[in-house]
Amino acid sequence: MRGEASRIADRVSRDSLAPKLRETGKEAWRIGNELFTITNVLDHNARLERALTDPSRPVEDKVAVVETLIGGTAHPMTMEIMADLVGRKWSRVSDIANAVEDFGVDAMMYYSDATGTTLKVSIELAQLHSALLNLPVVRSKLYDASVSADARIKLLYSLIGKADFDQVTKRLAEHATCNLRNRRYLQTVQWLINKYSRHMGESMVTVTTAVPLTEAQVKRLVAVYTAKVGRPVHVNSVVDPNVIGGMRIQVGDEITDNTVVAQLQHLRRSIQAGA
Missing domain, CATH: 1.10.225 (NK-Lysin)
Structure with missing residues (x-):
């Protein structure tokens, strides 16, 4: 879990640079890959993370470290993102790598937007x-x-x-x-x-059942969960014969398990507790 300083740094940095990153269009593919590479480098070099997050070190020095790290071959937007991040305060040194990764995923999403494949990738x-x-x-x-x-x-x-x-x-x-x-x-x-x-602007609703959902069931689930979360949802149907019957529905971290297997497990625990 990130501390307050890191949450603020991450949010403010991404909010301020999101428009510029979005405008890179198909170049966002290159930027995302570069940011993923930097994330990996940071994860394996705690000394480098400390150097880039040291609050007593001048920002200019930290930017120089970044320039040495990624050289002159990186996309200018990659450099701008990194220069912004090293100028912010972090709760923990490792949190800067989390922020770089977040930007990397954002870049991939913007590239998906530019190529018209956002929904396809999500599915x-x-x-x-x-x-x-x-x-x-x-x-x-x-x-x-x-x-x-x-x-x-x-x-x-x-x-x-x-x-x-x-x-x-x-x-x-x-x-x-x-x-x-x-x-x-x-x-x-x-x-x-x-x-x-x-x-x-959607929620992915994952529904696990023993047999495929019918078209009517999918439409009903879309209607129910669209109303529940207040925005459009996409139903991802998973077939798992092991659940025997019923449904297991997951929206983000929230899980509603009404499968036969879950009910049998609950019954077994109740019997054991009363024995």
Whole structure:
């Protein structure tokens, strides 16, 4: 959890630079990739993080460190973002890497906007999330820090290689396993889904059932949750025969589990508690 200073720094920086980043259009692809690379460098160099967040160090010196780090080959917008971030106050030194990553995801979203693929990427991320729900061994390997990043990426593409995913979907999925950042893989994918949903002004409602939802059920769920959250929603239908019956509905971090499996587990706990 970020401290107050970091939350303010992140929000103010992104609010002030968002219009400029959005205006880069298709160049945002390059910027996002550069920011993801910088995130990875910072995550593996605490000394560098301290140098860039030291409040006693002149901002000019920190900007010079950034220029040395990324050189003259980086996109001017990448440099502007980094110069802004090093000039702000952070609660913890590691929080600057979080801010850089946030900007990287923002850049990918703006690139999606520029190429007309924002909804497509959002749906594909949800499909990836759904596929991994039933593959616990695979997803555990995707965030296994004892395995090299190259091996994790290879495993990822063995899973999604045949899928006609957008390049942004693939890049975000790759970032999630390449830059682990002390997170579980599925947790990172859900975070990305939530960011895309907020960006589109929608909420992604993930509904898990034993059999596919009918068109009428999807329309009913869209109507109910649109009214509940006060904005349009997209229903991501997940089929998992193991739930037996009923529905498991997730909106962000909120989960409503009315599946038969959940009810049986609740009954079992009640019996054990009363024994």
